[in-house]
Amino acid sequence: VPDALWTWPAAAPTAGTVRLRRFRDADVAMAMTLSLDPYVPLIGTLPPRASAAQALDWVVAQRRRPVERVGFSFAVGDRDSADCVGFAGLWLRQVAQGTATAGYAVLPAARGAGRATDALRALTDFAWTRPGVQRVELHVEPWNVASCRVAERVGYVAGELMPRAHEIGGELRDVVPYVLPRPGGLPSG
Ligand SMILES: CC(C)(COP(=O)(O)OP(=O)(O)OC[C@H]1O[C@@H](n2cnc3c(N)ncnc32)[C@H](O)[C@@H]1OP(=O)(O)O)[C@@H](O)C(=O)NCCC(=O)NCCS
Numbered sequence: 001v002p003d004a005l006w007t008w009p010a011a012a013p014t015a016g017t018v019r020l021r022r023f024r025d026a027d028v029a030m031a032m033t034l035s036l037d038p039y040v041p042l043i044g045t046l047p048p049r050a051s052a053a054q055a056l057d058w059v060v061a062q063r064r065r066p067v068e069r070v071g072f073s074f075a076v077g078d079r080d081s082a083d084c085v086g087f088a089g090l091w092l093r094q095v096a097q098g099t100a101t102a103g104y105a106v107l108p109a110a111r112g113a114g115r116a117t118d119a120l121r122a123l124t125d126f127a128w129t130r131p132g133v134q135r136v137e138l139h140v141e142p143w144n145v146a147s148c149r150v151a152e153r154v155g156y157v158a159g160e161l162m163p164r165a166h167e168i169g170g171e172l173r174d175v176v177p178y179v180l181p182r183p184g185g186l187p188s189g
Contacts, residue, residue, distance in 0.1 A: 004131050005095065006066050013074070013126040016118035020074035020088055020126065023062045027075050030084040031055035033107055040105045042169040044089075062087065072126070076106065076119045085110040088119040090127055090136070098134030100127050104150075116150045124154055124180060134182050139166060139175040151178040 013020040034040050035050035045061065047054050062073035071091035075084045086106035094101070102123055106116045120138075127136045138156060140147045148158070156178035164172035 005092070006069060008066065008072075009126060009129065012077075013122040014079060015121035015125070016114060017079050018085070018115055018118040018122060019077045019079045020119065020122050021077045023059045023073070023075045023087075024082075024084075025056065025059060026082070027059055027084045028052055028055040030075075030086070030107060031058050033109075034086065034105060037105070037108055044103065044105075062089075065089070071100075074119075074123070076104070076115060085115050086119065088123045090123055090130075092130070092133075095130070095132050098132060100130070100133045100136045102127070102136050102138050111146070116147070117153045120150055120154045128182055134185055136180050138178040140178060141168070141173055142176050148176065148178075154180070156180045 008022070031046060032050050032052065032055045035046050035048055035055065040046060041048040046058050050058065065071050065073045070093060071089055073087060073089040076086040076088050077084050086104060088104040089102065091101045091103070102120065104116055104119050104123070106119070124136055127133050136156075138147075138151050139162075140151060142148070142161065152158075157180070159177040159179060161174055161176055163174050165175045166173055
């Protein structure tokens with residue numbers, strides 16, 4: 001049922017201290033700061049050292065993801081304020097095969113406080129509201145210990161290293177696939 005898949009959630013997905021909400025134009029400041037991180041621009045569409053205009057283009061593009069039938073890109077908002085500390089995306093290009101993929105980033109100044117863990121929890125719970133999603137996958141570079149911990153804390157299980165699986169920063173890099181099956185879902189295979 002395409003509508004149930006692509007409708008924006010009636011209630012913002014929430015976990016711990018974060019609320020996943022729609023991007024607002026005011027989130028341009030967050031996007032500009034995040035674009036200064038050396039790694040974030042390598043794994044998504046946010047340009048490095050984005051200008052205000054580039055950051056606004058990125059924010060507008062995030063809002064269009066469901067319209068384009070690509071997925072959902074959420075601003076990781078503070079539960080109790082208008083602050084934005086990062087983004088969390090659920091990508092549904094492979095939903096016909098039952099697979100959703102997740103990605104996230106948190107502002108350097110907001111790291112180490114459980115924000116990414118909360119964001120991935122909320123994003124994963126949101127994934128189970130989408131018909132046809134049988135599993136969520138994350139692809140993490142093995143040196144990215146913080147992201148591996150985030151995945152593990154939320155219950156994702158690491159699979160076998162996939163050598164040279166993703167082009168990141170102009171080279172093919174190894175990634176560890178982390179997978180979480182839909183709770184109570186049908187056994188696969
Ligand atoms: C990965 C990232 C999202 C983590 O965000 P965060 O809000 O700091 O994460 P959390 O605070 O929820 O949890 C981080 C976990 O990793 C640990 N951690 C954080 N930084 C670490 C580091 N440099 N080395 C080892 N462990 C680290 C924390 O202790 C915590 O584990 P714990 O719960 O066992 O204590 C953030 O570092 C980031 O945005 N990185 C750049 C983008 C990125 O790599 N995205 C993921 C791509 S797969």
